[in-house]
Amino acid sequence: MGLFDWFISRLVQGRSPESSFHVEFNDKTIHCTRPDGDVESMEWNDLKCVLLRNTDAGPTEPDVFWVLISAGSECLIPQGATGEPAFLERLQKLPDFNNEAVIASATCVNKQDFVCWKKVDL
Numbered sequence: 001m002g003l004f005d006w007f008i009s010r011l012v013q014g015r016s017p018e019s020s021f022h023v024e025f026n027d028k029t030i031h032c033t034r035p036d037g038d039v040e041s042m043e044w045n046d047l048k049c050v051l052l053r054n055t056d057a058g059p060t061e062p063d064v065f066w067v068l069i070s071a072g073s074e075c076l077i078p079q080g081a082t083g084e085p086a087f088l089e090r091l092q093k094l095p096d097f098n099n100e101a102v103i104a105s106a107t108c109v110n111k112q113d114f115v116c117w118k119k120v121d122l
Contacts, residue, residue: 017061017062018078018079018080018081018084019080019082020035021033021062021077021078021081021082022083023077023087024083025044025086025090027044028043028044028045029042029043029044030042030044030068030077030087032077032081042068042070046070046071047069047070048069049067049068049069049119050068050069050091050097050115050116050117050118051069051116052066052067052079053067053076053112053113054105054110054111054112054114055111062078062080064078064079064080064105065077065078065079066078066079091116094117095120096117097116097117098114098117101115101116102116
């Protein structure tokens with residue numbers, strides 16, 4: 001299948017490449033299941049920072065990612081993943097979550113990171 005046929009099949013299916021990723025969460029853990037079945041997980045308590053990372057990979061690949069950072073790892077969740085609207089709603093409950101960074105990311109056309117939340121160590 002050529003690129004044009006692939007793109008048309010995506011339009012017909014009404015699916016973006018991001019929608020083949022699935023983000024789920026509960027009170028303790030965040031999980032992102034990738035199209036190949038791999039799962040990245042992180043516990044909310046381990047979360048140190050939340051970024052939005054704009055790349056130049058689109059439109060045939062995800063190009064904006066939520067980057068969840070803990071002391072020892074990162075979890076990447078593409079914006080537009082299945083379950084992402086509820087996930088964003090949960091992120092917005094983090095203390096001092098920066099919605100202006102989300103808006104800035106949405107209007108940015110360059111490769112750039114936007115800090116949406118950072119844990120304050122007391």
